[in-house]
Amino acid sequence: MRNKYIENFENAQISEKNVPDFRAGDTVRLAVTIKEGDKSRVQSYEGVCIALHGTGTGRTMTIRKIGANGIGIERIFPMYTDSISEIKVIRRGRVRRAKLYYLRDLAGKKARIKEIRR
């Protein structure tokens, strides 16, 4: 159990955040605010969530996508950071693990994840 004062401090910041419920295996699209000098723009980043980590304000998600030339890109984002304005769940995947680090060793058709149909 976490300390109630730490929890209060973190909940006060998190409670206004509208983060959808998702887990490893789901495909998400993030709207990431990027600051260049004094200009800021929103870039979208889409990929498979391969791990969720931590609790409270320190909670992070690891999002993996395949970039240009088939090179895998993994970025770790704090779940509640102010630089992410929106998180959208695009696809729910059927997986049997909480951490999908095995995807790093797979490529092409092997690296697919089945979708959960409802």
Place this chain on the structure above:
Amino acid sequence: MEYIVEKIGMSRTITVPAVPVTLLKLVDTKVCEVTDGTAIVAYGSGKKSNKAIAGKQKQYSLEANFNRFATLSVANTEAGDIDLTPLAEAKVLKTSMTTKGRGFAGVVKRWNFGGGPGSHGHRFHRTGGSIGNCEWPGRVMKGRKMAGQMGNVKVTVKNEIVSYDAENGILAVKGSVPGANGGLGRVKVAR
């Protein structure tokens, strides 16, 4: 102005850039006696009691849970609950706490000496090595870094205040503070 605090633990904010914070809880403190700005105060920690403590509690008509006494500089002019108003405008705090004790530590841990290779026929592993010169000066220079007690000393750090929750008495300061979670220390309003 000084206050007794308990270190709660660390967290972070979600702002950009994120700020690491340490949460400090103000301990209930009663001012017993004031003489030009400095006061004898009482606060509670554990259940310790003896005749001396009981006598002081009777003298200042305190409850049994106020069993520790200290001298602080306070904003109060008379006895009663400690005056917390200076914290509302404070920007920077000096926090003094006792660091975690490491016991009798060698020079590698205590002073970050490099040490030697672990294997391949070396006999110089984690020892301190030479501590001086020769017949001249014929003594070890003062301040020589050697093995000894590490930690368990009072250390003071300066931290900016990130937020102050007056209702629960929780201070969030930027960065870390020495000592273990649950340890008591004192904060001083620096600015």
